[in-house]
Amino acid sequence: MTPSPAPLGDFTASDAADIPDAAVDTGSGVGPVAAPGPDSEAAPDTVGERERAVGVAVPGQPVRDYPPYRGSGLRHPRQPLVEIDALADPEAVELSGPVFGVTDVTDLDADLTRQHAGEPLGERITVSGRILDRTGRPVRGQLVEIWQANAAGRYAHHRDRHRAQLDPHFTGAGRCLTGDTGRYSFTTIKPGAYPWGNHHNAWRPAHIHFSFFGSAFTQRLVTQMYFPGDPLLAYDSILASVTAPEARARLVAAYDPELSRPDWSLGYRWDVILDGPSATWTEEGR
Ligand SMILES: O=C(O)c1ccc(O)c(O)c1
Numbered sequence: 129m130t131p132s133p134a135p136l137g138d139f140t141a142s143d144a145a146d147i148p149d150a151a152v153d154t155g156s157g158v159g160p161v162a163a164p165g166p167d168s169e170a171a172p173d174t175v176g177e178r179e180r181a182v183g184v185a186v187p188g189q190p191v192r193d194y195p196p197y198r199g200s201g202l203r204h205p206r207q208p209l210v211e212i213d214a215l216a217d218p219e220a221v222e223l224s225g226p227v228f229g230v231t232d233v234t235d236l237d238a239d240l241t242r243q244h245a246g247e248p249l250g251e252r253i254t255v256s257g258r259i260l261d262r263t264g265r266p267v268r269g270q271l272v273e274i275w276q277a278n279a280a281g282r283y284a285h286h287r288d289r290h291r292a293q294l295d296p297h298f299t300g301a302g303r304c305l306t307g308d309t310g311r312y313s314f315t316t317i318k319p320g321a322y323p324w325g326n327h328h329n330a331w332r333p334a335h336i337h338f339s340f341f342g343s344a345f346t347q348r349l350v351t352q353m354y355f356p357g358d359p360l361l362a363y364d365s366i367l368a369s370v371t372a373p374e375a376r377a378r379l380v381a382a383y384d385p386e387l388s389r390p391d392w393s394l395g396y397r398w399d400v401i402l403d404g405p406s407a408t409w410t411e412e413g414r
Pocket residue numbers: 324332366
């Protein structure tokens with residue numbers, strides 16, 4: 129147990145300068161930067177890039193890795209700050225924003241059947257494909273995220289009120305990074321159809337939601353993948369809202385025996401083209 133810190137009582141601006149340097153020593157090997165005295169000007173020039181990155185006190189900023197506040201050790205930038213003139217170069221803001229990288233994604237994220245102690249119910253499937261640009265070049269290192277209902281057609285989400293069973297062994301969310309050929313691959317459970325109240329007897333065909341992250345939050349593309357041979361495809365007004373038949377067809381995966389794993393899972397292939405005239409349809413304004 130971390131002992132309770134002494135109460136601060138009435139805390140004035142000048143008291144702030146009295147916090148002992150020991151409280152800001154992160155053990156990082158870089159000495160603490162002295163907090164400026166009450167009358168001194170903030171002197172950013174005296175704080176180097178490394179100090180900014182590793183969590184030594186920056187005048188005027190909260191202390192990073194401040195031991196009495198345990199969470200502060202987990203939540204702060206670990207890379208040197210990037211100075212950007214957002215008005216002069218708005219794209220630079222996007223490109224230097226946080227992105228997910230190899231350190232965040234583990235193999236377990238791509239196997240939705242292994243995220244709990246027990247096995248989820250349903251038909252195990254492997255869903256795999258390539259993410260390509262308009263010229264057919266692979267989009268590598270791309271964060272692909274999926275979310276879906278369970279085999280009974282129920283999302284593990286508090287707003288899903290469908291009278292179908294939740295599966296304690298299935299959350300229905302996964303992610304992976306594309307490899308050198310632009311390939312992604314997931315092991316999951318075939319989702320069930322569910323009613324969605326859009327009109328009388330409106331049932332969504334089985335589908336998996338996909339997100340492609342791009343290189344910044346603002347580039348994220350979101351769409352849905354459907355399963356071949358599903359009789360509900362012809363009745364789904366969300367799919368029908370994609371009016372060009374060839375664009376609709378691009379949203380339907382193909383059964384691929386090469387991707388099926390013997391005695392384990394049925395394989396579906398779904399390639400995605402991110403832009404250009406043959407682009408896979410993506411949702412707008414979400
Ligand atoms: O846009 C919608 O309303 C809506 C409803 C149900 C879905 O499964 C979905 O993907 C979208």
